[in-house]
Amino acid sequence: MHIKREFWGLLFFFLTVGSFTSAESNKIIVVPLKGAVSPATAETILGSLAEAKRTGATALVIKIDTPGGLLTSTREIVQGILNSPVPVIAYVAPAGAQCASAGTFIALACPVLAMAPGTNIGAAHPVSPMGKLDETMEKKVVNDTVSYITTLAVQWNRNKEWAEKAVRESVSINEHQALRLKVADLTAENLNDLLTKIDGKILRLPSGVITLKTKGVPVEEIIPNLRHRILQSVSDPNIAYLLLLFGILGIWAEFSTPGIGFPGIVGFICLLLAFYGLSALPVNIAGVALIFIAVGFFVLEAHTPMFGLLGLGGIVALLFGSLFLIRPYSYLRVSRISYVAASLVFALLIFAIATFAFKSQRRKVTTGKEGLLGEIGEARTDLAPEGTVYVHGEYWTARSLDNSPIKQGEKVKVEKISGRTLLVTRCRE
Structure with a gap:
C-alpha cells in the first residue's frame, strides 16, 4: 500500500513538472500600439497579455507610436499591465x-520604459470629447488625471513632478531629456539592442521579484488581424471624416435616385464605421451638428431643387x-487637405445638379407644360x-390626384401640373 502511494505520488510529480515545462515558452512577445488608442487597441493588447500569461512568455514588449486616444x-x-504576471516593456x-x-x-504603467532615438513622450493634458468644459469641471478632470498619472510614475520610481507637468502644462520631451529626468529607463537603437540592454534587470512585480533573461530569446511579433486593422484604421480622424462624407454621399444618392438601394x-455602413471612429476622438458637437445640417441641405436640394442655393x-x-469637427489643439485632427478636397467634390456635385436643373427648366419652357x-x-x-415619379427622362415630385395610394413600380399618368409637382393618377391598362 505504501509502495503504491509513492508510485502515484511520483507519477503526479512528473506529470505536474511536465505540464509546467510545456507551459514555459521562453519567448518574448512584441505587440504594436500604432495610431489612436481605441477599443480595438485595448482588445489587441489585453489579448496579447492573456497570451503571454497562458504561454509563460519571458516578457511582453509594447511598441508604441500613438498620438493619444480614448x-x-x-x-x-493600464489595468491589464499593472496586473500582469508577465513583465511588460x-x-x-x-x-x-x-x-x-x-x-x-x-x-x-510599464515596469520598463525604453525610447528609440528621435522619439518623444508627454502632452498628456486631458481632452474632453464633448468640447470645452466649464472651469470647475475641467479642474476636477485635470486633478483626477494628475493623481492617476503620478500614481503610475511612483509605481516604478519615475519622475512624478514631470508626470504632473505632462498633464497640467502638456509638456513633451525627447528621449535624451526623458532619460535625464528619470522618465525613461533607457534608450535603445532597435529591438535587439533593447533586449540586450535589459537582460539581467531585476524587477519587483506584484507577483514577486524576477530577473529578466531576454538576451538571445526568440521574439514573436503579434500581427493584428483584419478585424482589428479595420477598426483601428477608422479611428484615424482623416479616415473617419472621409467615411462620414462617403456615408453622407451614399444617403444623398439614395434620396436623389430612390429605389436603387445600393x-x-x-x-449607412460608412456612417456606422465613421461613428465608431469618431467615438475614440475628441469630437466637437458643433462640428457634428454643422455636418448634419449640411446633410439636410443636400437632401432638400436633391428633393426640391433650388438651383444650387440649398447645396451652396x-x-x-x-x-x-x-473645421470644427475635431478639437484644434488635439494631436488628433482632420488635415486641411481632407476637408478642402471634400468640400470641392461636394461643390462640383452641387454645381452639376444646379446645371441639370437649369437645363431642365429651359427644356420645359421650350416644350411647355403641355x-x-x-x-x-x-x-x-x-x-x-406624395412621392417621386420618373417621367419623360426626369425625376419629379408627384402627388396622387385623388389622394389614393400608388405603389412603387406602378405606371402613372400625368393629369395636371401644380408648380413643380405633378398630379398623377394610376395608369389603367
Whole structure:
C-alpha cells in the first residue's frame, strides 16, 4: 500500500513538472500600439497579455507610436499591465515615433520604459470629447488625471513632478531629456539592442521579484488581424471624416435616385464605421451638428431643387463643420487637405445638379407644360399620396390626384401640373 502511494505520488510529480515545462515558452512577445488608442487597441493588447500569461512568455514588449486616444481604453490597458504576471516593456519606436497623451499613461504603467532615438513622450493634458468644459469641471478632470498619472510614475520610481507637468502644462520631451529626468529607463537603437540592454534587470512585480533573461530569446511579433486593422484604421480622424462624407454621399444618392438601394446601404455602413471612429476622438458637437445640417441641405436640394442655393448652404455648413469637427489643439485632427478636397467634390456635385436643373427648366419652357400632360411614367417611391415619379427622362415630385395610394413600380399618368409637382393618377391598362 505504501509502495503504491509513492508510485502515484511520483507519477503526479512528473506529470505536474511536465505540464509546467510545456507551459514555459521562453519567448518574448512584441505587440504594436500604432495610431489612436481605441477599443480595438485595448482588445489587441489585453489579448496579447492573456497570451503571454497562458504561454509563460519571458516578457511582453509594447511598441508604441500613438498620438493619444480614448481614456476608457487607456485605463483598460493600464489595468491589464499593472496586473500582469508577465513583465511588460514599453518601447517608444521606431525613430520618429511619438508617445503622446494616452500613450504616456500606458508607457508609465510599464515596469520598463525604453525610447528609440528621435522619439518623444508627454502632452498628456486631458481632452474632453464633448468640447470645452466649464472651469470647475475641467479642474476636477485635470486633478483626477494628475493623481492617476503620478500614481503610475511612483509605481516604478519615475519622475512624478514631470508626470504632473505632462498633464497640467502638456509638456513633451525627447528621449535624451526623458532619460535625464528619470522618465525613461533607457534608450535603445532597435529591438535587439533593447533586449540586450535589459537582460539581467531585476524587477519587483506584484507577483514577486524576477530577473529578466531576454538576451538571445526568440521574439514573436503579434500581427493584428483584419478585424482589428479595420477598426483601428477608422479611428484615424482623416479616415473617419472621409467615411462620414462617403456615408453622407451614399444617403444623398439614395434620396436623389430612390429605389436603387445600393448607395443607401453603402452610405449607412460608412456612417456606422465613421461613428465608431469618431467615438475614440475628441469630437466637437458643433462640428457634428454643422455636418448634419449640411446633410439636410443636400437632401432638400436633391428633393426640391433650388438651383444650387440649398447645396451652396450645405457646402458652407460642411466646410465649417469639418473645421470644427475635431478639437484644434488635439494631436488628433482632420488635415486641411481632407476637408478642402471634400468640400470641392461636394461643390462640383452641387454645381452639376444646379446645371441639370437649369437645363431642365429651359427644356420645359421650350416644350411647355403641355408636353408633360398625358405622359406615362413610373412611380419610383410609394405615393401616399406624395412621392417621386420618373417621367419623360426626369425625376419629379408627384402627388396622387385623388389622394389614393400608388405603389412603387406602378405606371402613372400625368393629369395636371401644380408648380413643380405633378398630379398623377394610376395608369389603367
